[in-house]
Each structure stands twice: as C-alpha cells, then as structure tokens.
Amino acid sequence: MSERPNPLCVVGAGYVGLVSAVCLADSGVDVRLLDIDTTRLAVLRKGGTPIHEPLLNELLASVLGSGRLTLCDDGAVAMRGAEVIMVAVGTPPLADGRADLTQVRAAVTEAVRHAGLDTVIVIKSTVPPGTTESLRSLCRHKGRQIPLAVCPEFLAEGSAVRDFRQPPQVVIGGDDKGACERVSQLFGHLDTPIRITDATSAELVKYGVNAFLALKISFINEIAQLCEFTGADVSSVADGIGSDDRIGRAFLGAGLGFGGSCFPKDVRALNQVASYHGQSFQLLRAAVEVNQHARSRFVAKIQRALNGKLAKRRIAVLGLAFKPGTDDVRQAASIDVIRHLEDLGASVVVTDPVAGANARPLLPNTEFVDDPYDCVKSADAVLLVTEWPDYVKLDWSRVAGLVRRQIVVDGRNCLDSDSLVELGFTYIAVGRPIRKPTTVKSAHSGARRAADVLAMR
Ligand SMILES: NC(=O)c1ccc[n+]([C@@H]2O[C@H](COP(=O)([O-])OP(=O)(O)OC[C@H]3O[C@@H](n4cnc5c(N)ncnc54)[C@H](O)[C@@H]3O)[C@@H](O)[C@H]2O)c1
Numbered sequence: 001m002s003e004r005p006n007p008l009c010v011v012g013a014g015y016v017g018l019v020s021a022v023c024l025a026d027s028g029v030d031v032r033l034l035d036i037d038t039t040r041l042a043v044l045r046k047g048g049t050p051i052h053e054p055l056l057n058e059l060l061a062s063v064l065g066s067g068r069l070t071l072c073d074d075g076a077v078a079m080r081g082a083e084v085i086m087v088a089v090g091t092p093p094l095a096d097g098r099a100d101l102t103q104v105r106a107a108v109t110e111a112v113r114h115a116g117l118d119t120v121i122v123i124k125s126t127v128p129p130g131t132t133e134s135l136r137s138l139c140r141h142k143g144r145q146i147p148l149a150v151c152p153e154f155l156a157e158g159s160a161v162r163d164f165r166q167p168p169q170v171v172i173g174g175d176d177k178g179a180c181e182r183v184s185q186l187f188g189h190l191d192t193p194i195r196i197t198d199a200t201s202a203e204l205v206k207y208g209v210n211a212f213l214a215l216k217i218s219f220i221n222e223i224a225q226l227c228e229f230t231g232a233d234v235s236s237v238a239d240g241i242g243s244d245d246r247i248g249r250a251f252l253g254a255g256l257g258f259g260g261s262c263f264p265k266d267v268r269a270l271n272q273v274a275s276y277h278g279q280s281f282q283l284l285r286a287a288v289e290v291n292q293h294a295r296s297r298f299v300a301k302i303q304r305a306l307n308g309k310l311a312k313r314r315i316a317v318l319g320l321a322f323k324p325g326t327d328d329v330r331q332a333a334s335i336d337v338i339r340h341l342e343d344l345g346a347s348v349v350v351t352d353p354v355a356g357a358n359a360r361p362l363l364p365n366t367e368f369v370d371d372p373y374d375c376v377k378s379a380d381a382v383l384l385v386t387e388w389p390d391y392v393k394l395d396w397s398r399v400a401g402l403v404r405r406q407i408v409v410d411g412r413n414c415l416d417s418d419s420l421v422e423l424g425f426t427y428i429a430v431g432r433p434i435r436k437p438t439t440v441k442s443a444h445s446g447a448r449r450a451a452d453v454l455a456m457r
Contacts, residue, residue, distance in 0.1 A: 010033050010086045099272075126153070158324055342365050
C-alpha cells in the first residue's frame with residue numbers, strides 16, 4: 001500500500017483535530033471529523049469555525065464544498081472503513097498537574113470497536129511518555145491486536161494552519177513499523193523530515209519541545225528582572241543572546257510569560273511524570289514559578305505607577321487572548337492579571353478582537369467593550385496584555401486625548417516607546433527602563449537610566 005490512507009477519521013474537532021482534518025482534507029484525503037460536542041458540530045455544519053484561527057474559515061468552506069470533509073456525530077459512521085483513526089481529543093490537567101487521559105481512553109476504546117482489518121489508530125493528542133504503550137492493552141479486539149501509534153502535534157495557535165502545513169518535522173512513534181509507515185504516508189505530501197521512533201520517545205519529544213520553549217521564556221524573564229535591577233534593556237540583551245545561532249531569538253520575548261492550553265499544562269504534566277519516577281526536575285518547577293511571578297510583578301508595577309493605589313482606579317486592558325491570532329484564553333496571563341487588579345479594588349475594562357466571549361464567564365466583574373478607544377476612555381492606566389497588531393498600531397495620539405492619566409504598561413514590550421513618550425505618556429515595560437515624557441531626549445543617558453532604575457524598584 002503506497003497510497004495515502006483513505007479515508008481518515010479524526011476524533012475531536014478542537015484546535016488540533018479541526019486543523020488536522022481540514023488541512024489533510026485539503027491535501028486530498030477523504031476525512032471524517034467526529035466530535036461528541038453537537039454545538040460545535042452545528043457551528044461547523046453552517047460553515048463557521050468554533051475557534052478563531054487564521055485561514056481556517058476559507059479552508060473549511062473549501063473542503064466542505066468539495067466533499068473531502070464530512071462532519072460526524074456517530075462513531076460507527078465516522079470510523080467504519082477508516083484506514084487511519086486519528087485521536088485528537090483533549091488531555092486537560094488534573095488538579096495535581098497530571099494529564100487527564102479520560103478522553104483519550106474513551107476515543108481509543110471506541111476506535112478499537114469500529115476498527116477494520118487495515119485500520120491503524122494514531123494518537124495526536126499530547127500524552128505523557130508511556131501512555132501509548134499502556135494503551136496497547138485496550139487495542140486487543142476479538143483476538144486481534146489493532147496497531148497503535150502516536151504522532152504528536154507541534155502546531156501553535158494563531159498560526160495553526162501554516163504550522164500544520166509546514167512543520168519542522170513529523171514525529172511518529174510505535175512498535176509496529178508498518179503502522180508507523182502507514183501513518184507517515186498521511187504526511188507524504190509535506191516537504192518535511194519524518195522521524196519514526198518508539199512511542200515513548202515520540203511522546204517525550206513533544207513534552208521536551210514545549211518544556212524547552214517554556215524554559216526559554218522564563219529564562220529571559222529572569223534576565224529581564226536583572227535588567228531592571230541593573231539598568232540594562234532586555235530587548236537589546238535578547239537580541240544579543242538570540243543572535244547566537246546555538247540559541248536563537250525565538251521565545252526570548254520578555255513580558256507576561258507563557259499561557260495557553262499547552263505550555264502550562266504540559267510543563268506541569270512532565271514534572272508529574274518526573275516526580276512519579278522519583279526525579280526532581282527542578283528546571284520545570286522553576287519555569288512555572290518564574291512564569292507565575294511575571295504576572296504578579298506586572299501587577300506590582302501598575303500599582304507602583306499609580307502611587308500604590310488601585311482602589312477605584314480605572315484600568316484599561318488591551319488583549320485577553322493568551323497570544324495574538326487566537327481566541328483561546330486558557331491559562332491566559334490576562335485572566336490572572338485582571339483578577340488580581342480587581343482584588344486590589346481596581347475597576348477593569350477590557351477589549352479583545354476575538355477572545356471576549358471566551359473570557360466573559362471567567363471575569364464576571366469586568367467591563368467588556370469592543371472598541372479599544374472606548375476601552376481607554378478615562379483610564380488611569382492602559383495595559384497592553386496581548387500584542388494584537390491592531391493594538392500596537394493604535395492611534396496613540398487619540399488614546400492620549402481619551403485617558404485620564406497617560407500611563408502605559410506594556411506587558412509584551414511591543415509598543416514604540418519613543419512615540420509614546422513624545423506624546424506625553426509614561427512608558428513602563430518589562431526589563432526595560434521606565435520612560436517618562438521628560439526623558440524623551442535623554443532616555444539612554446546613564447544618569448537618567450540610573451534614576452529610572454531606582455524608580456522601578
Ligand atoms: N491547542 C493547541 O495549540 C495544541 C497544540 C499541540 C497539541 N495539542 C494537544 O492536542 C490535544 C487536543 O487539544 P485541543 O486544544 O485541540 O483540544 P480541545 O479541547 O480544543 O478539543 C478537543 C475536542 O475533542 C472532543 N472530544 C472529546 N472526547 C471525544 C470523543 N470521545 N469523541 C469525539 N470527540 C471528542 C471535544 O468535544 C473537543 O471538541 C491535547 O492533547 C493538546 O494538548 C494542542
């Protein structure tokens with residue numbers, strides 16, 4: 001069998017399942033997309049996408065129109081005759097940080113029930129090392145062992161379609177090499193290396209990537225703190241460190257740290273696996289702690305900027321999504337920061353181009369507005385929390401005329417500090433000297449910088 005597996009059943013129409021299904025259908029495979037969430041399916045059936053992801057709407061319309069993608073709520077229909085059943089369901093964190101594998105077990109059990117003689121089941125969800133091995137016992141059916149492989153997904157929200165189509169590599173793990181080859185044919189149209197290994201190593205590659213990227217972010221946030229103590233500018237430091245090819249500039253953006261549905265949960269899950277084996281993976285715990293501190297230090301900065309008083313202050317927050325390009329607010333810095341500010345008595349008004357609906361249930365005391373200019377009206381401080389291009393490119397002279405106090409606290413170090421101070425704003429960022437309107441010409445002078453450093457403490 002050298003042709004690509006056809007049809008393919010994808011189980012789970014979330015960020016990973018939906019993007020995988022749509023992209024593989026677009027590449028010529030007949031895909032059946034199964035979900036138990038009928039509301040989500042109803043949105044998809046109308047041609048809408050339940051998540052915000054660039055390019056996804058257009059591609060979805062195209063593959064639904066061509067008949068390459070079929071939406072299903074019945075496992076028997078979706079899985080019957082499928083050559084590959086790809087499990088892309090959630091693996092949310094349990095209270096202690098371990099990955100909850102309930103959805104994966106249920107999906108694999110159902111896949112086994114409907115598997116045909118040629119079916120390979122492949123796990124696309126992020127699962128802890130050892131999971132695929134342990135699930136093999138579920139895959140014995142009527143005296144037959146259904147092949148099981150794992151193929152972790154590396155896409156990032158906000159660029160998911162592009163990432164799925166141009167991955168740095170495809171990793172496939174399993175003890176049945178024929179089954180792994182069969183899964184690899186799904187990705188044969190991509191110009192990317194395919195790495196086939198044992199299942200546990202493949203699982204650990206996925207956790208290793210996420211943990212390492214999280215470490216990079218926390219590392220630069222530690223450097224940022226040192227910059228604040230010493231008067232250095234973390235953007236210049238990160239440029240310098242990152243221009244060393246052995247390190248690279250990516251994920252060296254100081255600021256509010258990492259959030260989202262993957263890094264925080266995967267780092268904690270990996271730490272749990274290490275603890276289970278008696279290992280103390282101190283780097284992981286440190287990365288989580290530094291990340292949490294980044295949020296509280298940000299709030300402390302706002303408080304200092306307002307002379308210690310947050311009660312009855314109106315704080316405008318630009319951005320709720322954990323990063324631009326997505327409507328996902330799972331573990332987003334915005335939620336922690338806003339709750340903390342509200343606990344300290346501030347009244348918070350927020351805006352986000354797409355994530356408002358997801359954030360609203362998490363922030364019952366917060367005022368939501370659509371227009372960023374409405375958001376900043378009469379604000380005592382404006383916070384940049386998600387670096388949406390629209391917010392970076394705001395007409396800041398208009399903002400200057402709307403706010404009560406000209407204070408900007410930039411949680412992503414992405415605003416143009418020169419123009420802001422020229423407009424009269426006090427500009428506060430992460431790991432960079434505070435800039436005040438009067439410092440516009442002399443911001444880089446040693447004396448001024450030393451004074452700013454003192455002011456930040
Ligand atoms: N979101 C990301 O950026 C990303 C990136 C890489 C890997 N991952 C991993 O991929 C997996 C999926 O993540 P996600 O963000 O797409 O999850 P999600 O929560 O957005 O979606 C999961 C979907 O699976 C459906 N589902 C659950 N059980 C089912 C069942 N038995 N049958 C059919 N459908 C079922 C749910 O209704 C939901 O629609 C997780 O393990 C995650 O860690 C996520």
